[in-house]
């Protein structure tokens with residue numbers, strides 16, 4: 001059992017209710033005709049596919065049927081946070097790196 | 109040539125055979141047939157919208173996640189921050205829809221009659237708690253699922269919207285196209301408790 005918090009239903013729900021729908025925070029070019037084919041192809045096809053922290057969209061398919069964002073570690077599958085559409089993540093690869101550093105500093 | 113032994117065979121409609129232990133049924137299924145069901149969408153921050161709906165239904169729209177509201181035969185389920193399911197008395201959905209449209213004239217809203225697409229089923233009995241445990245991924249214990257709460261989740265992998273009632277039973281909204289599948293699952297899962305269908 002793997003539970004993920006839905007920011008709209010405001011509770012933990014079983015993973016079975018959700019589906020993953022790809023990388024988050026990808027902005028559609030305002031004027032597609034004005035950009036190069038390469039820039040357009042990057043927008044359409046290319047994703048960051050990181051090893052580690054990834055900001056991605058999830059869909060509460062069997063629940064409220066809303067899309068939301070999640071910060072997930074692609075290596076451990078740990079979901080660090082979920083947040084509503086239009087919001088920005090509070091946890092990023094950078095904030096985690098800083099937190100890890102201060103943790104190590106505190107321990108020595 | 110010996111006769112074909114059919115004693116251990118299952119006929120094509122084997123699954124439709126009534127239960128032998130229905131007399132001591134631990135699970136009672138009752139379909140609340142032909143209830144009117146309307147899907148309503150609108151802006152919960154817009155007082156004109158919320159007050160118009162309340163004037164028609166006689167009850168305020170539930171705003172808290174997973175909550176519900178009741179006024180006689182009219183039941184309102186919260187589905188998401190801007191979407192509700194209205195369950196009304198059988199046959200009245202056309203009038204309720206018309207009244208809503210009149211009250212919300214000019215507003216950015218949506219009312220959709222989905223009565224024929226889904227049905228309301230009530231599950232009760234001494235075995236219903238265990239039945240829910242093996243049928244849904246949601247924790248249906250009363251500490252997690254109190255009376256009046258509405259949860260959209262999966263039931264035997266098909267989608268359902270369920271509500272806990274005061275008598276401890278569960279109202280489940282299921283899709284028409286999945287109703288046969290739902291019933292077959294219910295029949296199988298209720299076998300050990302006995303199933304009564306009314």
Ligand SMILES: [Zn+2]
Nearest residue numbers: 006009060064
């Ligand atoms: Zn949700």
